[in-house]
Amino acid sequence: MSDTAPQPTTAAANPPVQPIAPGFDARDVVRISATSNVPQPERQLTKLAKLIDVSKCIGCKACQSACIEWNDTMPAVEENVGVYENPHDLTPDMFTLMRFAEWENPATNELEWLIRKDGCMHCEDPGCLKACPAPGAIVQYSNGIVDFIHENCIGCGYCIKGCPFDIPRISRVDHTAYKCTLCSDRVAVGQGPACAKACPTEAIVFGTKEDMVAHAETRIEDLKSRGYENAGIYDPEGVGGTHVIYVLHHADKPSIYNDLPDNPRISPIVEGWKGVTKTAGLAVMGLAAIGATLHGLFARANQVEPEDEVEAERLVETEAPQPQPREDV
């Protein structure tokens, strides 16, 4: 096995039909949910990224369609609720979703239809993985892909609370969490994700993060030449950067793109819960248990003396009922 896996790019060639060994596997895992000090792999895969150029996106939903077909999911036929989003939200059967926003640019008074492909951002510092209590249910490979291992998932939904982007969804059928895998199975054989392959305008491209950032720069240049001074890249630091990055015409205000978080980070509450609470709590409970045991063993127990029994008998035999103590009245 070579020490570097094949370098995938968007549909560099048609998918292979001959059996081929996956380019990465358990040996390339750098983070595992509910598991500390994971042994670091000998080899480091090149960091990957999917670039979504919102300025090129025509909102055609080819990515959704390709995603459904590749993953063999089948979202329900819902109803129209007055918007273009269908399904209405991410679901266990819809890992990516076009979100549409009609925005009037106060600077130009022009209407802009901002269409953003929503889905897992594959954070460098994944909140889902941090929150997950099930060992091995969520893993991160050294190429940046954050993947769910369904056999290990217990369906508790902690990943939902951990995710800064509201991405994972729990299946009502098998009670495990689902989200975009970045088509890890395709990437493993040197293909780009299904959505990137399909995207008609190549608004979605896939490759090494380095290349994607470089490509983003050229796009930003073009956008600036068309009057979008604030065009820029969205690769939020708060989560250590992401392996799904956006080119936005208005990078100064991500939230206009259907509430894309301005400064996403793992919630301090989640950090607290999974950090100090977890450790301190366990410690306190442990100490209390141990303390009690020791005290029980070494301290003298509170015994009932024989004279107590005598007193009791005398009382039962002789004592008249006590007068009611005044203070009780």
Add this chain to the structure above:
Amino acid sequence: MNIDLSRRGFLRLAGAGVAATSLGAMGFGEAEAAEAAHVRAFKLATTTETRNTCPYCSVACGVIMYSRGDVKAGETAELIHIEGDVDHPTNRGTLCPKGAALKDFVKAPLRLTQPRHRAAGASDFQPITWDEALDKIARALKDDRDANMVQVNENGVPVNRWTTTGFLAASATTNETAWLTYKTVRSMGIVGFDNQARV
């Protein structure tokens, strides 16, 4: 909660539970993942590829159909996936939301699988064999043609036109189908002939 599922969950996960317990017993260490990290097996491995073009709009994107079984080898072929053809100059592997879902169009729940006949006034279709259907059609064509063919107009000019039968041709059939259809329709003198070019 689907009890049945939890039962299966129970059975599936019981082993894991036991493993974890024993692990825990040994030195109270952290439980390890029951299932090692892995990526899903690549589903197109060992399928048969066939080049085709998308039947929807006139961009005519190149597609590759992946099937189990090979039609050219005379086998029955089950379509399992369709993806854009990277070699194609126009779409370069990309597909739109319709094209990307072509497999499920081919396998549409309402695909027709047998000839059906609806009698006058009937409230539903009944199955009919191909032979019965085709003979019915041939007979109807001949009878109507013989009855209504206009051979000459009022000025005695030969016109050989047949207007009481019409034919709407498709928009996504092959040129070859179109040519055979043309020959059939024109040789009979049908003038009520149109296709979907305008709608």
Add this chain to the structure above:
Amino acid sequence: MPRLRYSEPGDHIESRAPVTVSRYRGITRLNHWVTATSLILLLLSGLALFHPSLFFLTGIFGGGQVTRWIHPIIGIVLFFSFLLLFLQLWRLNLPRPEDRTWVANIGEVVKGHEEKLPELGKYNAGQKFVFWAMSVLIVVLIVSGVMIWEEYFPALVSIPLRRIAVLVHSLAAVAIILVFILHVYAAIWTRGTISAMTRGTVTGGWAWRHHRKWLREIAGRDRKGPAE
């Protein structure tokens, strides 16, 4: 007859030589043990999801999926079972002035010098603390628990609120486990106590030593005869 201040109507002298006193009716004991069992199961399943080093505990329940599914259900059982218990016990767990003195001299309690303390009714301040702490924490746990019950209330509250709920839930869990430890420990350390929840009776000596007012009240009442 005078209103009972230190005992339940059911409490009575079981036998006179040696004196045994009936402290809990069968139904109350059953109620207590159902509550206790669910609390222990919750503790085990909860801890399994609380800290990876305890995840192996899911094995007891048949794996993570089942643990995840069963934990909240047991929670519901606990809640209602404890509710019953609460309705039976809350009156005599109301604070009394002597509790203050008792708490002030908690040192003597630990040393076992109860003669230096005021006479007590059916419960001492420690027991009352356990009772009220349990009551409050169980309410907190059930409320926060429902908020994060993915399976049946996936979108009951917003994700930010769910984050708070899960934090509160785990903090409350830690607290209730501490209270639980205290409760169990006290029951063991104070010899002769367990039988109250097993057989339902305690020895006269135990009653005299720890809950003299309670003993006096039922003794006096029995003297007049239970007929009244």
Add this chain to the structure above:
Amino acid sequence: MTNSWTDIKNTDLVVVMGGNAAEAHPCGFKWVTEAKAARGAKLIVVDPRYTRTASVSDYYAPIRPGSDIAFLMGVIRWCIENDKVQWDYVRHFTNAAFLVKDEFGWADGLFTGYDEERRDYDKDSWDYKIGEDGFAEIDPTLQDPRCVWNLLKAHVDPYTPEFVENVCGTPKDRFLTICEMIGECSTPTKTMTSMYALGWTQHSKGAQNIRGMAMLQLILGNIGVRGGGMNALRGHSNIQGLTDIGLMSNLIPGYLNIPTESEPDWQSYMSSRRFAPLRPGQTSYWQNYEKFMVSFMKAMWGDAATAQNDWAYHYLPKLDVPAYDGMRMFELMNHGQVNLYFCQGFNPLLAFPDRAKLTEAFSKLKMLVVMDPLKTETSHFWQNHGIYNDVDPASIQTEVLELPTTCFAEDEGALVNSGRWLQWHWPGATPPGEAKHDTWIMAQIWTRVRQLYQDEGGVFPDPILNLSWDYADPGDPKAEELAREMNGRALETVRDPDDPTRVIAEPGQQLSGFGELRDDGSTMAGCWIYTGSWTEDGNMMARRDNNDPDDTGAYLNWAFSWPANRRILYNRASADLQGRPWDPSRKLLEWNGERWEGYDVPDIPPTSRPEDVGPFIMNPEGSSRLFSRGMMRDGPFPAHMEPFESPMANVFNPKMRGNPVARVFAADAERFATSEEFPLVATSYRLTEHFHYWTKHNPVNAALQPEFFVEISEELAAEKGIAKGGRVRIWGKRGQVWAKAVVTKRIRPLTCDGKTVHVVGIPLHWGFMGSARKGWGPNSLTPFVGDANVETPEFKAFLVNIEPASEEPVA
């Protein structure tokens, strides 16, 4: 398309008007984004709605449905006024210099020769002055007041920016910004491309919309050049092919015509078709008409077609009306004059206008035969589906046969894309159940009919009995056999006319180009423009070499493009009069002193000198036409006409309704609405999530866009009390539908003729069959009238009203 999808990457400016490429042709639109990203090209969208194409445009302007001609004439006026004209191109490659008859004129919205009775023009005056030499008179200086250029100037004069604003509702400043962006492309080194579709064709003056832009493109010198052209984005995958092969009432493969009653014999038929050149030395390619026609007759009737019997001329039907198009057939059907009707992969119940009328018409048939891969609305027109198809089956006496066909995945053959590429495809799946290939079905029907005529005799059996049918298995012809037949082969030895010793093709050999076709019966070809697609070298349509020297986007070795594998039509016009490319950086063809060379197949003979032969060889003038003579029924210049259902009167002539020469059947005239009863302008369109009425059968696409909706402005919603996502009722003169309301900023009220005009957008993907939720198509509302020249229904501009509706009653 004059150009190809891949050529769009060569453009500097894309104008999407009368179309919505990003939504309807996403993968073709890729080349627009390519041009933007790589060349810095700009994208302009003019549409009543702010579409998904507009969402990635550089500039957008709204327009009132059905007012495109006013807009386009306005742009032409602005270009002329501001000298944004590519003069060399206009002078040499258009008919600007041709002198027009003095009688020709235009007044009150009408051209000379209008006959209100016949709803038609006498077009005699719409032509050139012909000199003694038999050639058209010209004035190269463009000084003569009767030259086309000056007549054009006069014609567009009324279309001022104010006029445009008033008629189209397009704000003046937006209109002018667009004029300036377009004007930049009048330099030889900048090109603009026009991408349009049904947004222009589906009007009662659709053809004139397109002429309007074509004229603008000629004035800017953008026809025949890389990154330019008139690019019609055809709707369906092989609608180009079916049109090429002439599956229309009045066509013969290769755009030849079915004769009319006024052409009783071969001579009279040919006389009006071999156009002689109108200028010295011009090609006038239709002079070869007879070669194509004879080869076709030989392909049809083989030995039964001889010079003696006028090539079996009488086997062809003769028309008494311009065409028995779909709409005329439904009109006849409705009068009980049609007994038997076939629908092959076509769902007319949702595709043609005025569904109520269609249902009535179908109910009067004796038998309806539907061949389709899917259970369609048409094959179930008689079945009750509650409010979605409220009919009484018992009262419908039509017999229906539903025949399961294969689909693309299961069959083999060629489809022709919008860029005229014939691409071969192969089967990769086994047909479901008893589904059969369309070729098998047609062959089975025909052979059985022939059998009946052989056994029983009957009326005029000759064309059937003599039809050539030499296939290995007559009951199941193979795609290859049919493709070879269309390409054509030699029947006798074909020799080089200039050098009779040189043999071009031996009998039985496949021909390699339509230049080899003969009018003496020695060749046969089913479709002359396809000659060269399956030669002695094999199947050219199956070629898959995607090399593209110098990245011109031509891909000459990928598949086959008609005619003669040419990728850009009129490509000689990419070079100036001396044969030098207008834009050296975008060379397509160049005259090297002896011959034309470059990246494409020249569309004039490779050795004909640039000064001598004009680029537009199909026209007798040798040049393109700013003035179209009598070629179109509704005028030699496009003039503003209102839709038949319009919120305002025609400003040129208030009495004129719609297109004065469009065909209107008596009953339908009664069913046109006025803006008094129906104040809202409706327009129909496609959504990117769906394809026509097919993908509602696909659960995936059904999930992506599940339910029928209409789009309205926030202003209209407020006015009518309609809530976002609420259910509404939309009704017109011919029917009513219920839909969900999408309330959007992307549709804004327009101000036309001083009035506020609200637009209601009605997408067309729903019906009562399939996986999506049940709904309706806009055709329940649209008027039964079509374009004056080609009868494309007026789907894009009609009148309706809208109101909030209660939730659907549970059946």
